Amino acid sequence: MIAKPSEERLLIALQKKGRLADDSFALLKACGLRFAIRGGGLLARVKNMPVDLLLVRDDDIPSFVSNDAADIGIVGENVLVEEQLTGELDAQIAMRLGFSRCRLCLAAPERGTVQSADDLSSTRIATTYPGVTRRFLSERGIDAKLVEMKGAVELAPSIGVAESICDLVSSGATLEANGLAAFETILESEAVLIRSTRALPAAKADLLDKLLRRIEGVTTSSGSKYIMLNAPKAEVDAISALLPGSDAPTVMPLAGRDDMVAVQAVCTETVFWETLEDLKALGARAILVLPIEKLMS
Numbered sequence: 001m002i003a004k005p006s007e008e009r010l011l012i013a014l015q016k017k018g019r020l021a022d023d024s025f026a027l028l029k030a031c032g033l034r035f036a037i038r039g040g041g042l043l044a045r046v047k048n049m050p051v052d053l054l055l056v057r058d059d060d061i062p063s064f065v066s067n068d069a070a071d072i073g074i075v076g077e078n079v080l081v082e083e084q085l086t087g088e089l090d091a092q093i094a095m096r097l098g099f100s101r102c103r104l105c106l107a108a109p110e111r112g113t114v115q116s117a118d119d120l121s122s123t124r125i126a127t128t129y130p131g132v133t134r135r136f137l138s139e140r141g142i143d144a145k146l147v148e149m150k151g152a153v154e155l156a157p158s159i160g161v162a163e164s165i166c167d168l169v170s171s172g173a174t175l176e177a178n179g180l181a182a183f184e185t186i187l188e189s190e191a192v193l194i195r196s197t198r199a200l201p202a203a204k205a206d207l208l209d210k211l212l213r214r215i216e217g218v219t220t221s222s223g224s225k226y227i228m229l230n231a232p233k234a235e236v237d238a239i240s241a242l243l244p245g246s247d248a249p250t251v252m253p254l255a256g257r258d259d260m261v262a263v264q265a266v267c268t269e270t271v272f273w274e275t276l277e278d279l280k281a282l283g284a285r286a287i288l289v290l291p292i293e294k295l296m297s
């Protein structure tokens with residue numbers, strides 16, 4: 001039913017619907033891929049590049065990449081690591097993408113019998129991540145029983161099937177609503193781009209390289225700003241040192257001013273109001289902070 005990847009068109013497996021989907025689509029669009037996602041289709045064709053999108057459930061993405069049903073995929077690191085630990089998988093991280101961040105945490109009822117990892121021995125832990133949970137328990141030498149669930153793990157303690165849970169947490173609202181408190185993070189996760197260890201045909205390898213460079217450009221530029229200001233010549237070093245995440249700023253003469261210069265720099269870290277105030281205190285004037293749409297170094 002699912003076509004094997006062709007020799008020329010790069011096939012990217014993406015979550016069709018869910019927490020990863022919109023950011024994955026947005027990232028590819030920011031990389032210049034033009035496509036439309038409609039209705040129940042399994043495949044979406046990219047109009048301006050030899051790329052196709054395979055739209056599936058996130059849990060299937062690592063095995064599709066491993067089994068050549070897709071060339072690359074975007075999935076949560078939590079799913080990748082779980083699949084790596086529970087099956088034979090030829091899939092590895094090609095690039096971290098920085099979105100869909102969450103933590104896989106052990107949590108238990110507030111004021112219950114389990115308050116820390118030290119209390120887990122001989123208790124039951126409910127989870128949809130048996131592989132990662134088991135790894136943690138064996139690293140710590142803890143002998144506990146796993147209760148595998150398909151969902152609604154946060155209900156396990158209240159219905160009496162487990163003393164604690166191991167589940168994904170982002171805001172913490174679900175734990176709180178169920179009277180649970182996290183006491184240990186066993187995995188930090190974000191969306192990752194994955195591929196197998198096998199070589200791709202040359203044309204697709206070039207395409208993947210190009211895509212990775214563009215993703216790098218999009219992810220670096222999204223937090224970056226271009227800063228322009230006029231500075232007293234004597235303070236250029238001090239002012240440059242304040243610019244967050246920039247290495248060599250461009251310093252240029254200002255027409256008709258011997259004592260002042262123009263400074264321009266790419267800042268790869270957040271430029272806070274406090275930084276601008278500190279720059280001003282050093283004599284910087286006409287400070288402009290501009291968003292950067294694309295960045296390629």
Ligand code: PRT
Nearest residue numbers: 018019020057058076100101102168169170171172173174
């Ligand atoms: O249908 P399909 O199988 O494709 O999707 P899914 O339902 O399995 O996954 P989905 O869309 O819920 O999540 C996809 C991925 O998003 C996950 O594998 C994680 O990598 C990432 N992600 C980020 C999260 C969360 N944050 C998250 N908060 N996945 C799930 N949750 C759940 C968590 O399980 C818990 O039920 O949200 C609840 C906790 O959220 P807070 O904000 O209340 O703490």
Ligand code: ZN
Nearest residue numbers: 057058059060
């Ligand atoms: Zn899923």
